[in-house]
Structure formats: structure tokens, C-alpha cells
Amino acid sequence: MNGASREALAVARESLDALTDNTSADAAKLADELASVTALLDREVSLRRVLTDPAQSGEAKAELAGRLLRGQVGGESVDLVSGMVRSRWSRSRDLVDAAEELAAVADLTAAQKAGALDDVEDELFRFGRIADSNPRLRAALTDKSATAAAKGELVRSLLGGRAHPVTERLVVRLVTAPRGRSLEQGLQSLSKLAAARRDRMVAVVTSAVPLTDQQKQRLGAVLAKLYGHAMHLNLDVDPEVLGGLSVRVGDEIIDGTVADRLGEASRRMAG
Template identity: 40%
Template sequence: MGSATTQAIAATTQALDATSGIDLDVAGELFAAARAVGDSSQLSGALADSAAPVDARRQVVAAVFGRAVKPATASLLTTVVSQRWSSAAELVDGIEELAVRAAALAEPTADVEEELFRFSRTVAENPELELALGSRLGNADAKGALVEKLLGGRASRATTLIAASLVQQPRERRVRQLLSRATKVVADQRGRKVATVFAATPLNAAQTERLAAALSKRYGTAVSLNTVVDETVVGGLRVQIADDVIDASVSSRLADLRQRLAG
């Protein structure tokens, strides 16, 4: 991600936080806008062209989306194209990220991170499902409908919207990669980090609470836990937060001991 894009995302996120009336309709319109811009190299190029006057880019947004979207959506898209982006692809990514954040804001009490993580695990454990959702030959609308059918009644509307929207425009990204990124974006929007915990057996409530408290103290922010049961861990835990890995598993200690004995 280029430095221009980093600044642009910060500006658009700030604009989202300051915008009233954010609901799932706005989030859905932002996802649709990301697909429309992503599907047209001419449109994405025009909107990401930093050499073009800002007013000209804003006029393109008005002409393309205009009254077809809610005022809040139009305002946010205008803010997006007013920024400088490192590339047209990162502009599309920026609109998509804004859509994920909007969905998280629309249902603040829904456990979107947990639900996205669980769906990601379902995809990982079902190769046929992963192939169906990730195939380049598959119909985008059909993929979205499949996700809605799988998650309907089992996840919040925000989670269903995010997952169904992302699989319709993978842009060379794997489904699990899309869901993982969305989980991190939702967590960031809610002011916390996501930790993936690998353990030989499920953690009980007390263990989960203690670990979350310890990690929150270490990182200086709230931490939500996603637990993966992995028998290869043997005992102890392996925790991953972004690029940090804390490995306190028995398997890791045994591997280290074998390495030392091998000299």
C-alpha cells in the first residue's frame, strides 16, 4: 500500500465516522460502487487520476452515481475521489474497505469479527465451497446468493452483506484472504485488534477472559480472540496478532529441544 493510499484511507475513515445515517443500505451501495468502479478500467482510472482536477473527479461521481444512491453514500464517494490514491486498484480497495467499515457501524452490537472468522473456517474446511466461491468462471451474483443462503439466519445482516459482497469481486484474492482482511478492518473500526489463538482443545470462558486481558494489556488496546482447535499444538497456545506470533506451545518447545540436541 502506497503512502498516498494510507493517507487517503485515514481521511475517508474520518469522514465515515463523522457521517450520520450510516446503515446497511449505505454499506451495500458502497460495495456496489466498488464493484462498478473495479469493473471499469476507464472509470477507475478517471477517478484515481491525481493529475485531474478534484472538481472533475467529483463531477464524475455525481454523473455516474448521482441520485441512484443515498446522500450519505454520495458524500462518502465524493470524499474518496477527492483524495490522492497510489493506484486505481487501491482506490477500489479503499471504497471496499469503506463499505466494510460502514457495515460494522450499521450493526454495532453484532459480533461481525467472530462471524466472519467462523465463515472463513467453514470455507477452509470445505474445498468444494472454496472452489465454488473462488472460481473465476463462477457467476458473481450466484456466489453472493450462495453466501446469503449459507449465512442466512446464522449470522448478522452486516456479516452476510460483507461476505456476500466480497466474493462477488475477488480481484485475484482468495476467499479466505478477503474474509481475513475484512475481519481486521471491522476490528480496527471498533478500536481493537484480532488475535487468532491455536490450541489443542477449546478454551473455556475463564481462559478466554484471562488471555484477552493479558493481550489487551500487552498491546494497549482491546483484543478479540478467534480460537482454532489444532491438535498439532499438543499443549499450550500459539497466538498470532497481525505479524506478531507468540508461541508457547508444547510442540514448539519440543521442536526447539530437538534442534538443540541435534547440535
């Protein structure tokens, strides 16, 4: 998003945060209802165009959203969506993306309130690694000919009772309604949102052997100092790196593995 849509999303995020800061607010219920709104707006192209039409007044659009949603979702969700359509959006599609992001943030807030945000972050990362290493599973989760119900049931059979309910809900939504994203892109976006709940960046760390707690603490401190942000470490073990560490933060890769150094030496010799 950019321009007006980015500003509108920021306002919507502030409204959601203010609402979920209230201990009586049910963040998980909000997440489910916002996911329903996302599905409606994604399906009804003409509706989202009307709700983002700059020629219409914000109040008129908010009134329309209220009439459509009242009785379908709770009053808090109606208020959130009404506030969103009062804002100006650069593209109608951005309104759908924003509703989807708010649904994920609400679920992550529920995890944070339960003291389980770290678990959810780690489980999202692990699920991605499992899917990446299992072509048959990944194919089943991304099969366009499979029904959403079948893919959702597959995720529930894999994660039910083994992962936090928030992790399960987030992954089910992703595989049943990817909205043009790959599985990897969707999981990465969710990981970034989870890290943002603590104002942290995410570093994917690959090592030949598991790191000790002391090594993890030291690496986290070094990366936090380097990037000026608290850092969440997603740890992966790959014997093929031989030794050292590979660290990826966003699009930047810091590779200090033996395999990388051997590859570089080979390239120099070949040159």
C-alpha cells in the same frame, strides 16, 4: 496504500464516521451503495483514471462523479464519493480499494449500532475455519469458472438464518468480487476492520481444549498489556497441539504448545 492514497483514505474514513455517527444515517444502505460504486470503478478502468487524474481539478472530478452517480445511489453516498475524488490518489486502483473498504466499514458500523459487532467478528473467523477445513467448499467458493450469482447463493445457503445479516453480506461480497485476493486474505482484512471499530487488535488463539471464560479474560488482559491495545480473541480448538497455546497477532506467532516444544526437541536431537 501509501503516500497520498493513505492520506486520502484517512480523510474518507473520517467523513464516513462523521456521517454514520448520525443516528438517522442508514449504514447498511450506505454499504450497499458503496459496494455498487466499487463494482463500477473496478469495471470501468478509464473512469477511475479520469477520477484520479492529478491534472484535473478536484471540483471537476467531483462534478463528474456527481453526474454519474446521482439517481443511482443516495445523496450521502454521492457526497462521500465526490469527497474522495477531490483528494489525490497515488494510483487509480487505490480509489477502488478505498471504496470497497468504506463499504465494509459501513456494514460493520451497522453491526456495531445493532450491538452485534462481536458476533460478526466471531462469525467471520468461524467461516474462515470452516472453509479452510473443507477443501470442496473452499474450491466452490473460489472457483473462477463459477458465476458470481452461484457463489453468492452458496454463501446465502450456508449462512442465511445462521449468521448475522452483516456477516452474510460481507462474505457474499468477498466471494463474488474477490478482486485478486484469496479467501483467507479477504476474511483476514475484514476481521482487522472489525477489530479497528473498537480500536482493538486481533489475536488468533489455538488450544487443545476450549478455554474457560476466566482463562480467556486472563489471556486477553495479558495480551492487551503486552501489545498496548485492547485485544479481540479468535479462539480455535485443535487437539493436535496437545497442550498449551499458540497465539498469532498479525505476523507474530507466540507458540507455547506441547507439539511445538516436542518438534523443537526432535530437531535438536536430529542436529
